[in-house]
Amino acid sequence: MTPALTIEGLRKTYKNGFEALKGISFDVQEGDFFALLGPNGAGKSTTLGIVSSLVNKTSGEVKVFGYDLDTDKAMAKLQLGVVPQEFNFNAFEKVQDIIVTQAGYYGIGRKVALERSETYLKKLGLWEKRNVAARQLSGGMKRRLMIARALVHQPKLLILDEPTAGVDIELRRSMWQFLKEINAQGTTIILTTHYLEEAESLCRNIAIIDKGLIVENTSIKSLLQRLNTETFIFDLAKELPSAPELSGYSVRLTDPRTLEIDVEKKQGLNAVFNELSQQGIDVLSMRNKSNRLEELFVSLVETSLNKEANQ
Amino acid sequence: MNSKLIWTAFWTIVVKEIRRFTRIWVQTLLPPAITMTLYFIIFGNLIGARIGEMGGFDYMQYIAPGLIMMSVITNSYGNVVSSFFGTKFQRHIEELLVAPVPNWVILAGYVTGGAARGLGVGIIVTALSLFFTQLHISHLWITLSTVILTAIVFSLGGFINAVYANSFDDIAIIPTFVLTPLTYLGGVFYSISLLPAFWQGVSQLNPILYMVNSFRYGILGVSDINIVFAFAMIAMFILLLGAYAMHLLNTGKGIRN
Structure with a gap:
């Protein structure tokens, strides 16, 4: 065609x-x-x-x-x-x-x-x-x-x-x-x-x-599919004094009721919910930190910039 | 594009142009009517009565063809220069550039639109002149062909000016500093036979002299110059300006990056 x-x-x-x-x-x-x-x-x-x-x-x-x-x-x-x-x-x-x-x-x-x-x-x-x-x-x-x-x-x-x-x-x-x-x-x-x-x-x-x-x-x-890591935002039911420890995940407490967690594609989200549940942390809602395509776009453009800088 | 498509595109541009100058008739059709009426009153009636005859006609009759031609020249030029520059300025020239309209159709459409306004104003001024003097057309086809070809020459001139113009000032410079002096010195108000030999020679370098005299010959039957030569000059200007305008369009000067 x-x-x-x-x-x-x-x-x-x-x-x-x-x-x-x-x-x-x-x-x-x-x-x-x-x-x-x-x-x-x-x-x-x-x-x-x-x-x-x-x-x-x-x-x-x-x-x-x-x-x-x-x-x-x-x-x-x-x-x-x-x-x-x-x-x-x-x-x-x-x-x-x-x-x-x-x-x-x-x-x-x-x-x-x-x-x-x-x-x-x-x-x-x-x-x-x-x-x-x-x-x-x-x-x-x-x-x-x-x-x-x-x-x-x-x-x-x-x-x-x-x-x-x-x-x-x-x-x-x-x-x-x-x-x-x-x-x-x-x-x-x-x-x-x-x-x-x-x-x-x-x-x-x-x-x-x-x-x-x-x-x-x-x-x-x-x-x-090439996106290896996504960052999710979790809105919590109760305030936390500090970021919880989740094995294998990078976790940040951006405010007492909001967690930011980086999740690699191979890890999946079930383990995150399990660990949060075990620690008695209730999640009200969850969303992507930024648009997935946006993350890829930024990384591709940054790669292009780095290549140019190295040449 | 086949001929039907080309004709439709051409006619669309012409209708758009005519609709533009009739929509703003207070700016396009009324001012030349008022200006020319003042010329007829002041130069024809008040001053002309003291001048007496020129070329065997009373002064009012002598200047009437020149004034009609002056209005045709300024309005043909003014229509295309302002319309095409406005099209560039507002960027709706892009509507034409993305469409399958050949460049010669764009040029023909704008020139026809300009000629339509020039001839429309010419008819208005002719009608007004009949309140002040009598006009009998001696050579109909010379009169019509001269006025139409002149309108085409100055529409082409206006188009080229608009292509080069980058600001509204640029579309006023040529009419103010070139067109108006050439028109006044082109035998509108006098016969060049009144001038000393040297200035008669200089006047013959002025293209507008040929157009005014050819038109005057068509109406009154008198001219300072040879009519065949006048037509040759007008035809040459159409060919030169037309070819240059096409070159500008084909290279995208002022309209494409």
């Missing part, structure tokens, strides 16, 4: 000499929900900018569903919908006009464009705002407007560059639900985000980019 996106040896050096991409390569398979992660300035937006034709590449090859962005640009672009990080619509235009105009750029006639704009504006909860100037929308509504605009030509590949940045939790979860639905209907999705919980919850595969290089490209499942 032809990959939804093929990136081969992609390089970008800006005019000021900054080398944003140092020859990255990866594929995104059709139907995938793919996360492209990395710290600020790692090269994520440059990569997506090149795929979206907003940034000129220095060298390398980009194919969208087999269509080369250099030699078959129009067909490649027809497959692609883009939701950028920054708002980039005419703030003085009405919401529905923005969608209909964008449809026109893809050769969609006004009648069909009006029908599709109604469909997507309703799906994204913006139909009531269709005659409002875009500048009057809230931040979350503006993000949803950009998603509706990117979908109006029904692309096979949707690129979302931090789509939920600055969006409240309730809206973020409704956007996740919407994205899961369109992915289930066959749209391939590539997502960049700083919310690793978002990537873990939505995506099946992942590439981590740092300093212009891909430092990891695998499935989220296999990545999480």
Whole structure:
């Protein structure tokens, strides 16, 4: 099957000499929900900018569903919908006009464009705002407007560059639900985000980019399996004067009612509960200290930094 | 893209452009109407009455084609430079760049939008001029082709200015310091035959002279310059500016990193 996106040896050096991409390569398979992660300035937006034709590449090859962005640009672009990080619509235009105009750029006639704009504006909860100037929308509504605009030509590949940045939790979860639905209907999705919980919850595969290089490209499942130690927080029923001794575990008392315990994958949690129970310590609740993917992400980026320091 | 898709994309840009300048008509259509009315009153009626004839016509009749052309030039240029710069500034140029719209369609759409405003204002000013003088068109096709081609030349100029502009100041510099002086010195208010030989030669370096005179020839049947040469000059400007604008779009100057 032809990959939804093929990136081969992609390089970008800006005019000021900054080398944003140092020859990255990866594929995104059709139907995938793919996360492209990395710290600020790692090269994520440059990569997506090149795929979206907003940034000129220095060298390398980009194919969208087999269509080369250099030699078959129009067909490649027809497959692609883009939701950028920054708002980039005419703030003085009405919401529905923005969608209909964008449809026109893809050769969609006004009648069909009006029908599709109604469909997507309703799906994204913006139909009531269709005659409002875009500048009057809230931040979350503006993000949803950009998603509706990117979908109006029904692309096979949707690129979302931090789509939920600055969006409240309730809206973020409704956007996740919407994205899961369109992915289930066959749209391939590539997502960049700083919310690793978002990537873990939505995506099946992942590439981590740092300093212009891909430092990891695998499935989220296999990545999480590499996590050897997890830190759990235990909320206690009664106050403790000091941290209890648990054989083989590193235990910290962060406040009289909260324990922090590092648990290696091979150890499991049953032994922790047994030992706590034997010492008469009642646990009310337990949670991960941080998102699992976040721990891995930090360790991978730190490894990359250490390698660079040692070179 | 097939021709239907290209046509739809082109028409979408044109409609968007026309909707933009008609939505803000108080800023785009009303000011030239007021300014040109003042020109007709002050230069035509009050001062013109004392000047007498020029080129065999009363002064009001003589300057009317020039004033119409001046409004077409400034509005064609102004529409594209402000619209395309605004598109860059607000970043909604990205809507076009991600879409499968060929660069020549982007250019054609903006230029048609600019020409539409220039010609729209030209019609308004022509209608106003009829309150002050009588205009009989001597050569219809020369009149129409000159005004349309001139609108295209200055729409292309506005586009190039917008590509290079980095701030709102940058879109005001060319109209203020280049376009306005060239227009005033381009034979709008006088025949260059009034000038000494040296300044007549200098005036012939001014491209606007050819457009104003060609248009005046179309309406009044008089011109300071050869009409065929004037059309050749206008065509040359369209080719040069069009090719340069396409080069800028293809290299992504000012719009792509």
